[in-house]
Amino acid sequence: MKKILLAATAALALVPMSFGASASEKVEFPKEKWSFSGNFGKFDRMQLQRGLQVYKEVCASCHSLKYVAFRNLEALGYSEDQVKAFAAEYEFPTLDDEGSEIKRKGLPSDHFPSPYPNEKFARASNNGALPPDLSLMTKAREHGPDYVFHLLTGYDEPPQGMTVMDGMHYNKYFADGNFQIAMAKQINDDQVTYADGTKATADQISRDITAFLHWAAEPKLEVRNSTGLRVTIYMVIFTILAYFLKRRIWARLEK
Ligand code: HEC
Structure with missing residues (x-):
């Protein structure tokens, strides 16, 4: 009976292993250090x-960022006027008094516009693949920011014997697509000239x-971290107080 139980336990322990071995888990994602990692993490405003x-x-x-409004950018350290000017660089369709379509300048309450009028157009411009919205990307993928970082830097020559399909690109971190992604390598040295x-x-x-x-994807991360810290400090102080209170109450009985 004992043996049967043991065997059953062992079998159960193995189940998650066989289920867990999806393609993406075969790829090692080196852990990166981020200013926002850990319980005390904070965003680096200049980096943002x-x-x-x-x-x-x-x-x-190619990618929209539809959940971010221009006014959210104040969290990056920009003033209200800077945000206003930033929004005004964009144009949005609207109707005039006669009902004809015209363009108006962006306002701080507008969200980043999509680069394409619709999904069909987006796919037609990208070899049939749809560039996903990036607003929640670091939360939507396993390994979060580490995944996005490694994906962007993971372009390489395909290993010997692999034929990369037309319009696809080898990327050693894009496991879900058999290491072939429709997005070409986007980032090279000196691709941008940083303002800072x-x-x-x-x-x-x-x-x-x-x-x-x-x-x-996580604009409230810092608030959450500092709330967490305050709750932890409160709990520690409360525990110490409770301990001394307990000693006092029980002191008479333990004599
Ligand atoms: C020329 C168009 C184009 C540009 C520019 C571009 N991408 Fe993409 N991106 C795509 C397409 C197309 C896909 C879909 C790929 C697929 O599913 O094979 C994609 C997919 C992605 C994905 C999702 C991968 C996944 O796991 O599904 C991320 C993340 C991403 N891009 C980030 C970026 C970032 C960050 C930039 C800017 C540095 C960028 N892309 C610039 C076209 C582009």
């Missing part, structure tokens, strides 16, 4: 500003855009 520059200059021609003078290596650019996208 650089990331915004990368989004605007490199990614925005930071040296724009491909590695730096990829880190900056990833940090920016993580802010877009």
Whole structure:
């Protein structure tokens, strides 16, 4: 009976292993250090500003960022006027008094516009593949920001014997697509000239855009971290107080 139980336990322990071995788990994602990692993590405002520059200059021609409103950018350290000016660089369709379609300038309450009028157009422009919205990307993929960073820097020559399909690109971190992704390599050294003078290596650019996208996906991360810290301090003090109170109450009985 004992043996049967043991065997059953062993079998059960193996089940998650066989289920867990999906393609993406065969790829090793080296853990990156981010300013926002851990319980005390904070965003680096300058890095977020650089990331915004990368989004605007490199990614925005294909990827939307539909959950981010221009006014959210104040969290990156921009003033209200800077945000207003930034929004005004974009145009949005609207109707005039006669009902004809015209363009108006963007307002802080507008969201980043999609580069394409619709999905069909987006696919037609990208060899049939759809560039996904990037607003929640770092939360939507396993390994989060580490995944996005490694994907951006993971372009390489395909291993011997692999034929990369037409219009596809070998990327050693794109396991879900058998290492073939419809997005070409986007980031090279000096792809952007940073306004703050930071040296724009491909590695730096990829880190900056990833940090920016993580802010877009988790704008409240810092609030959550500091609330967590306050709750922890409160709990520690409360536990110490409770301990001394207990000693006092029980002191008479233990004599
Ligand atoms: C020329 C168009 C184009 C540009 C520019 C571009 N991408 Fe993409 N991207 C695509 C397409 C197309 C896909 C879909 C790929 C697929 O499913 O094979 C994609 C997919 C992605 C994905 C999702 C991968 C996944 O796991 O599904 C991420 C993340 C991404 N791009 C990030 C970026 C970032 C960050 C930039 C700017 C540095 C950028 N892209 C610039 C076209 C582009």
